[in-house]
Amino acid sequence: MAKKTFFVTGTDTGVGKTMVSAAILEAAKASGKRTLGMKPIASGCESTPEGHRNEDALALQQAATETIAYDLVNPVALAPAIAPHVAAAQAGRTISADRLVGFCRGMQMRPADLLLIEGAGGWRVPLNDRETYSAVPRELGVPVILVVALRLGCINQALLTAEAIRNDGLVLAGWAANHAESVAMSCEQETLRYLVEHLQAPCLGVMPWVEGANPETLSGYLDVEVLFEN
Template structure:
């Protein structure tokens, strides 16, 4: 089983959208894809189950017949930092808990496991004797190859370089990056900025995802984006 961890330069950078595009690109190659979004905050209660919209999208596109709880085992209703949401309901998120849930994913008969982070790379999950623990610690322990989604907007050069620096510092391998042009207000000198990131990051560019017209359905956008993914790097 190959594994991919999807992270991004910031929140709302398009991790789930791009993750679904990657899934579809691999499904078109007859691959079986299991997905895992260990932590989410910002959920609706549906039939006594907390359902996160991003996890729901992953559920709809993966093809290993997982339940929403298997995909997203740690879910909180308020859209706030997960460790704060956990504390508010008397719970604790630990690396061991995440690893145990991930073991269920690894036990599946799948060609790929796609794991989506929450927020950016350095997401705090709690504190142990005053020491901060991060979701990125789980990624480093599991030695998951990382794909970096760069939200192409003003400030993205700095955000991308700092994120890559932190990924490398953790001892984790970033296998490539994706330029996601999700904003309807295209950043000035977009192509110059993409070229600069190519030079600065020195990573394979897996795709450049353009802005899709608002009249296009989300599913059509995902399918169009899937055609742009260079799966040879995955």
């Protein structure tokens, strides 16, 4: 059974959740940990002879130490590159939190030191007309890792997301800052300093923008040991 499970969310879509998640898996692997990663829902999948495949889910599958079938890494694979609940409706499928929780619990039963469950978009992304994705980590009762893209407005987004996570009764286990764009952020150090002082959770690291970088290279910018404490 997975000893440590974390849900990875972001302050928004396109913040680099997958790159950070894969880098965390690589960093844990480098310290001798057995790892698993999954992305329960992925939209924007390509059709292949083996079925729908998503670039982000494939990255998590590759970064993990344990060999797991793609359908377990990404059990709900949707073709349209749009919000999951809309993509599911267009595909004639229904997404529920209970179903996703079942997929995650199945993965938790596999032996590993670390399991990362990557969400979609931000904390309140809809699954259907009644539920948001936050219902999944809430039902699982797992701590959360927050990915913050360093860009204008990120302080507000980060603090609101952290507040929502805690109001849902979950622990913010850590956060990672990510340069999701090649454009440098104005007053970056002041922004980082404010986030460190106010997010009330360990900063796992600051990931730079590197053209063509891979998770193994970027893992050197992260300190994941705090995730294995306690």
